[in-house]
Amino acid sequence: MARTRPPVDTKQQPGFATMAAICLVLLYGPILVLMVFSLNSGKIVMHWEGVSLHWYAVAFQDADFHSAAKNTMIIAVTATVVSTAAATLAAIGMTRVRPWKGLTAAFMVINLPLMVPEIVTAVATLSFFALIAGAFGINLGIGNLIIAHTVFCIPFAYMPIRARLEDMDLTLDHAAADLYAPPWKTFRRITLPLLVPGIMSGAALAFIVSFDDFTITQLVAGPGQTTLPLFIWNQIRRPMTPEVNAISTILLSVSILLVAVSFLITRRRR
């Protein structure tokens, strides 16, 4: 085999295996422990008694969990759809056009929320809605949360879509136009189908970000608008039972499933 070796083989460096092991244990150890203890049959969260799915049953029968899951899904799905659509339009408007004045500024404005500390966004959003409620008597209820989530999801959805658009060969658009496709048909038949993997990644990212948001949700949410992260937060402030572990594990499974699905779709599209 005439394979050229890289000048430095990282894997051969002393201490590589140890470092890798430490990182892996720190990253996944706690999660693994959490998952294992969700199968504990005992009442006390870190005191092992035996294997059982008891706490999963408890979780699934918990009306508060149901309501929290429902809220989370409504918010996450709506925020994902709206933010991904907005991000797609923004990405197209910023890559498939003649450079316009303020393009760089627009790019920064879209991505700035990623840099702003979330607690600042949370306080600002809270004040904003309070102001609107005070001045105009408008309170959209769960709509407030949906708007807040949509807004902070946009930069997350925007990133992969823009990356995909920039990677895309512009001559394909030219080729379509050359073959009598007006701009709209070029978009629908060429650009959009090729953009689907980027849109899927963007949507998956937006969904996850909305799904497990705590800080903003905690501040903006009104009574009865508990989402799953808030529900778990409330649980651990009481005497903790392995139900928290079970619920966390369910959350984790949903996240992993989603990432896996979006990965598979992306790969099949290539």
Place this chain on the structure above:
Amino acid sequence: MDSAIVSREMTEALGVTAEVGGKSVISIRDVSKIFGAGETAVTALDHVAIDIGQNEFFTLLGPSGCGKTTLLRLIAGFDYPTSGELRLFGEDIARLPPYKRPINTVFQNYALFPHMTVGQNVGFGLEMLGRPKAEVAARVDEMLRLVRMESLKNRRTSEISGGQQQRVALARALAPQPKVLLLDEPLSALDYKLRKEMQIELKRLQHETGITFIFVTHDQEEALTMSDRIAVMSGGRVLQIGTAHEIYDKPTERFVANFIGETNFLEGEVAGEVNGALEVRLTSGATLSAGKPEGLTPEGRVTIVIRPEHAQVVADGTASSFAGKISNVVYFGTDTHYYVTLDSGDEFMVRQQNSRRALEFAIGTRVGIRVDEEAARVLRD
């Protein structure tokens, strides 16, 4: 549908021009293209004028950055000229978007749609023109047969080889029966053998379809072997337009002579004119009769060109145009290249066919050089 209407109008226009006869398909009139503005402005095309006729294989030849691809993009409609006219059958199309021009392009990187099959790619143009499904299907089959790709119709474009992609790109561009086919260095990504095959294939397709081909290349050999006419471009200007013969045998500019084939340049002074040809006295003192570019009467100092195969090395003392000493000999099998340092100090190269009768000369030998009649040409500059 807009584009279909334009296409039909163009077809009718074709009928009209056929009656008139001799009118050009594409007429580029005084076209300039300037990118940017102010101090950073770059002139990509500088008052270009070209007329291309029906069923012509026309080549834009030049080094990279000479403006040939910019010109092709203007004809395709991907960009608009800064000034000048671009006429298709007499109608100004300079501002028409690409999807309204009955002109199709074969792109350098083929630009096949990766999410469609070979057949879908080929049918795309007709589908966009709103042709009935049955007609599209029949035409796709016909086109794939034409480029000998019918067995790969349902393959993904990523599953076929570079040469096959090239054929699909050709079939896709030909399927809507464009009035003009643009080819942007379509053979540059292929290996040598495949390139030779595709050159013949392209000529055949052009012959069979009767479509005007505008071919862009930087490869002078490709241009010479395939084209009916060639426009040599440099620095955004067209330097010379002519058949392969004219361009090779009668270059009018130093750049053209240098870019195409190998050439000898000699300096001299105009001594007189005999029967339309100039008598040029070279620095060595010898006088040569040289042809001149049409409509030009050079005076004073001029440069003449002589192709290396238009001269022979002869034994010293025999009747010859000038004399010198052989500085190098390179043997090529079918021919031998003699590098001769002339008495005037100039270097002169002779390409001599190797036949059994041909004399052979060693390095350092004093020899004469006999220039063929009508072989020398005076350049414009």
